[in-house]
Amino acid sequence: MKTTPLHKAHQAAGAKMVPFAGWEMPIQYQSIGAEHIAVRTLVGMFDVSHMGEFWVRGPDALEFLQRLTPNDVSKLKVGRAQYSMLTNEHGGLVDDIYIYRTQASEYLVVVNASNIEKDWAHLQAHRGMLDVALEDESDFFCLLAVQGPGAVHALQKFTDIDLEAPKKNDTFMGKIVGKWARFARTGYTGEDGYEVFLAPDEVEKVWHTLLEAGVTPCGLGARDTLRLEAGFPLYGHEFTDQTSPLCTPFAWVVKAHKTFLGKDAMLGRPCGQKLVGLSLESGIPREGYTVHKAGTQVGTITSGTHSPVLRRGIGMAYVAAELAELGTTLEVDIRSKLYPATVVEMPFVKK
Amino acid sequence: MNYPSDLKYTKSHEWVRLEGDIATIGISDYAQDALGDVVFVDLPQPKAVSAGATVAVVESVKTASDIYAPVSGEVLQTNSALADKPELLNSSPYGEGWLFKMRVNPADVEGLLSAEEYQALAESQ
Numbered sequence: 001m002k003t004t005p006l007h008k009a010h011q012a013a014g015a016k017m018v019p020f021a022g023w024e025m026p027i028q029y030q031s032i033g034a035e036h037i038a039v040r041t042l043v044g045m046f047d048v049s050h051m052g053e054f055w056v057r058g059p060d061a062l063e064f065l066q067r068l069t070p071n072d073v074s075k076l077k078v079g080r081a082q083y084s085m086l087t088n089e090h091g092g093l094v095d096d097i098y099i100y101r102t103q104a105s106e107y108l109v110v111v112n113a114s115n116i117e118k119d120w121a122h123l124q125a126h127r128g129m130l131d132v133a134l135e136d137e138s139d140f141f142c143l144l145a146v147q148g149p150g151a152v153h154a155l156q157k158f159t160d161i162d163l164e165a166p167k168k169n170d171t172f173m174g175k176i177v178g179k180w181a182r183f184a185r186t187g188y189t190g191e192d193g194y195e196v197f198l199a200p201d202e203v204e205k206v207w208h209t210l211l212e213a214g215v216t217p218c219g220l221g222a223r224d225t226l227r228l229e230a231g232f233p234l235y236g237h238e239f240t241d242q243t244s245p246l247c248t249p250f251a252w253v254v255k256a257h258k259t260f261l262g263k264d265a266m267l268g269r270p271c272g273q274k275l276v277g278l279s280l281e282s283g284i285p286r287e288g289y290t291v292h293k294a295g296t297q298v299g300t301i302t303s304g305t306h307s308p309v310l311r312r313g314i315g316m317a318y319v320a321a322e323l324a325e326l327g328t329t330l331e332v333d334i335r336s337k338l339y340p341a342t343v344v345e346m347p348f349v350k351k
Numbered sequence: 352m353n354y355p356s357d358l359k360y361t362k363s364h365e366w367v368r369l370e371g372d373i374a375t376i377g378i379s380d381y382a383q384d385a386l387g388d389v390v391f392v393d394l395p396q397p398k399a400v401s402a403g404a405t406v407a408v409v410e411s412v413k414t415a416s417d418i419y420a421p422v423s424g425e426v427l428q429t430n431s432a433l434a435d436k437p438e439l440l441n442s443s444p445y446g447e448g449w450l451f452k453m454r455v456n457p458a459d460v461e462g463l464l465s466a467e468e469y470q471a472l473a474e475s476q
Binding site: 027028031032033034036221224225283284286305306308311335 | 387388390391408410411412414415
């Protein structure tokens, strides 16, 4: 089992450690609910050093990423970041990713921990004759996500750079607690905040400084409930190698004016089912529970939880495309009892 | 972690308090800590149940967890306070957070784990 450089710090902070994608990671420190609320109301921080980081460099770096991702990388300016995906030949998804343009011909690609090896093999297999250098630097990057309405204020005390001015998806280098870091105004919680990329031997100093400044340490449990309230997908749940993003609320990522791997297959495939958000008056939907309408199964829950903010069950589900309209009433089978559920707009929690 | 010595326990982390032939059942301090914030409890209707049968479900933010009948008997009453305050399982697992009461054969309860046995089991996990 791999561990991050913060493993001892997590244990010292009372974390419950669990296996996740080959890593031993904190699932929670005090309670998922309290950590969740800390991020929604003030500021929390997550060690997400298990995420993968690849460098894509060289004269053909742009062309390479254009071919493998459905968003338009040519629109990405230096110092900006873009949500995107890696597509396969069949129009499904290898992963969902974030691309940071760090220099004119240099991109940092951040991928899911569970997909590092698969993504790396995929990139290698599709470089063709392009003049592009690929480096898997996943072991040389640690990543702290500092999230919440108080995130900028909490970080600002420890850096000379103005953290208020940058916009969402801006990225830049700067020092924090005297350590060089890459800052990105991105996140996976639906809150304002930064993701801070650090060298492995420097992350602990930053972690302890923020901890002492009152930033709440948060585990993967709260990360999951926060991303669900924010309506963000998680690979392996909402997205798989079979999934077309066109059948999800993330169709906006796919830019039809450019070409990319699997584009024709993706555009030629009808959406039998669509990804929707479901809200329940009572009962908590969980992954794998079935969704019904008038006695027939019409879908399956991909992620579900009790929303700590809404104090009700919420979930995402693939349901028959004709039942994906907002306001449609469906039922979720929870332990052989049917609970009413309504198709609602995501994010579930609006900021 | 607290394991009152006047209770009996199961390997699946329920506790049993016996008064005459009435057993009160809940989940242990270890179990509530492992589950985290309890947000919903699905309690049984009054009915006869067999030892080991699933009789209730405790849902935390993260997961749904089955609760089993520690011994055979008849479910008589459930803790109605949990409908509005499921968090009582976290704050008072052996008190206000009890789950349900059963009529049982007291001899069956004797066969369950003592506090010492249960503590050894829980702490080895």
